[in-house]
Amino acid sequence: MEDIIIHSATIVNADRTSPNQFIWIRGGAIRRTGSMDLLKQNVPEEIRLRAVMVDGSRGFFIPGMIDMHIHGVQGADAMDGTAEALETMARVLPAEGTTAFLPTTITQKSENITRALEKMAEYRAAAPENGTAEIAGAHVEGPFFEPSKAGAQPAEFIVKASVDLFERWRQASGNAVRIVSLAPEHDPGFALTAHLQRIGVTASAAHSNASKALVDEAVKKGLSHVTHLYNGMSGLHHREPGIAAAALLNPALTVEIIADGVHSHPDMVQLAYQAAGANRLCVITDSLRAKNLPDGVYDLGGQQVTVAGDKPYLPDGTIAGSMLAMDKGFRNIQAFTGCSREEAVRMTSLNAAHEIGIAERKGSIEAGKDADIVWMDESEHVQKVWCRGRLAATAEQKGGVQP
Known part of the structure; x- marks a missing residue:
């Protein structure tokens, strides 16, 4: 099962903006989020060593x-x-x-x-x-x-x-x-x-x-x-x-x-x-x-x-x-x-x-929800999109990433 860790990210949810965060994705879901200060404490070393690491320091991430x-x-x-x-x-x-x-x-x-x-x-x-x-x-x-x-x-x-x-x-x-x-x-x-x-x-x-x-x-x-x-x-x-x-x-x-x-x-x-x-x-x-x-x-x-x-x-x-x-x-x-x-x-x-009754798994970037995540640049244009943990679109592939 692939692990993805987006690090150094700014997360924008409906109730707050949180800078310098990590997002740990596993099996189509968000396993955990938190401050970069807590990354080592919250994500085991063996997972960090094999995970796909994504530098999210530019732009911001929204659900x-x-x-x-x-x-x-x-x-x-x-x-x-x-x-x-x-x-x-x-x-x-x-x-x-x-x-x-x-x-x-x-x-x-x-x-x-x-x-x-x-x-x-x-x-x-x-x-x-x-x-x-x-x-x-x-x-x-x-x-x-x-x-x-x-x-x-x-x-x-x-x-x-x-x-x-x-x-x-x-x-x-x-x-x-x-x-x-x-x-x-x-x-x-x-x-x-x-x-x-x-x-x-x-x-x-x-x-x-x-x-x-x-x-x-x-x-x-x-x-x-x-x-x-x-x-x-x-x-x-x-x-x-x-x-x-x-x-x-x-x-x-x-x-x-x-x-x-x-x-x-x-x-x-x-x-x-x-x-x-x-x-x-x-x-x-x-x-x-x-x-x-x-x-x-x-x-x-x-x-x-x-x-x-x-x-x-x-x-x-x-x-x-x-x-x-x-x-x-x-x-x-x-x-x-x-x-x-x-x-x-x-x-x-x-x-x-x-x-529409799906807020228990969508609508925010938080642990336990589907890894539906949009990465935007500072001008608010889409850079990358993950649908249930899988890369689905990039700025270069406007027709969607082919399976």
């Missing part, structure tokens, strides 16, 4: 980022329903600092969603333990939406929320669904929302025209999350506070934000940070298969999406997903809000780990 809302990257999409697409996502994403993610479905025919979730279950069962980003479950975005707020969700496949339909998908996924995005006003009696809470799945408000009052009522039934704040929802209005206001004001809600400067003006990202705080915000990408590829025309759920620069859009001009990478989101959230580096770690890793 692997967790993207809880991503459709695709580099030509692959979760809705392709193939092992190849999922493997591409898992191999490529570490280059942007992502070590765990939720492949996200889109509003489509029920059988298409079923096939995509079945393939995720198969992939998770057969996937290698290390060396690629982990598929930590699935995010089902739709089809339980309000048609007038469909955005890039194909409106012809929208249906009312159904516990029975969701349960068929949950079974198809191998019980791996972690988030369901839905319009609260189309969940009769909040039946699905309450069901999701009972079984430990996050219910998230999305593509909805609900009032703040209705959202607050849904929170009492189990709603706990808001999908891509400001986008696809009733917005801020001084006489009719909608979902956006509920997201900012209700302390029971965690809130996704696409910090790309396209989906939301940087000032609106700052407003979210000042109102909700770093403890409730989760940076996500909502990225498409076109990410990492040249400008052009691509498919999203059977729709034509044109990508020009950082903006993907439908033929009618509707914005459709993003080109954002998580490492850029990490830099942007600091630039837009003035938050600390520690808070950026919280919003790109720890909050998501808690929200």
